[in-house]
Amino acid sequence: MKRKVLSILVENTSGVLSHVSGLFSRRGYNIDSISAGVTADPRFTRITIVSSGDELLLEQIEKQVAKLEDVVDIKILKNTASVTRELMLCKISTKVKEDQTSVFSLKDMIDNFHGKVVDQTPDSVVVEVTGNTDKLDSFLEMVGSYEILELARTGLTGLSRGADDVFFPAKQ
Numbered sequence: 001m002k003r004k005v006l007s008i009l010v011e012n013t014s015g016v017l018s019h020v021s022g023l024f025s026r027r028g029y030n031i032d033s034i035s036a037g038v039t040a041d042p043r044f045t046r047i048t049i050v051s052s053g054d055e056l057l058l059e060q061i062e063k064q065v066a067k068l069e070d071v072v073d074i075k076i077l078k079n080t081a082s083v084t085r086e087l088m089l090c091k092i093s094t095k096v097k098e099d100q101t102s103v104f105s106l107k108d109m110i111d112n113f114h115g116k117v118v119d120q121t122p123d124s125v126v127v128e129v130t131g132n133t134d135k136l137d138s139f140l141e142m143v144g145s146y147e148i149l150e151l152a153r154t155g156l157t158g159l160s161r162g163a164d165d166v167f168f169p170a171k172q
Helices: 016-027 053-066 106-112 133-145
Strands: 002-011 033-039 045-055 071-076 080-097 116-120 126-132 146-153 157-160
Touching: 002 016, 002 053, 002 080, 002 106, 002 146, 002 157, 016 045, 016 053, 045 080, 045 157, 053 071, 106 126, 106 133, 133 146
Parallel strands: none
Antiparallel strands: 002 045, 002 071, 033 045, 080 126, 080 146, 080 157, 116 126
């Protein structure tokens, strides 16, 4: 099974995210992650969708999304030609699980992944980790000797590298 990251530039109108996600729902396509936010030009929103399937299905998704009325531009973010990141907030108990031991302290693990402690209480810590999906998954694996109390991930977002393939809308 392959994975495709779509960077979709859409008109910033009410209901546009619903239109795009509704296409996936109607067609039975799976969304692995979705994130959206306004761009530097407030007339446009960038939606990043990660979907998986066989090559034929992923091509069909791309073609169907491109046909939507609100879609202005669509790019496929390939690993070598793009920068992608995801944000994760992870609330971790500061007590090691009884049945496990850890060679590294929790602070060492957080530092090793360039994480940031954003909140701390006597019995838990909330950590912010940013990076690619593999990095976040590795962090979760590394802190496995501690109990994860809560977890929130933003989903992938990204941009293509370089200045050659940038969408410049006409000013209105």
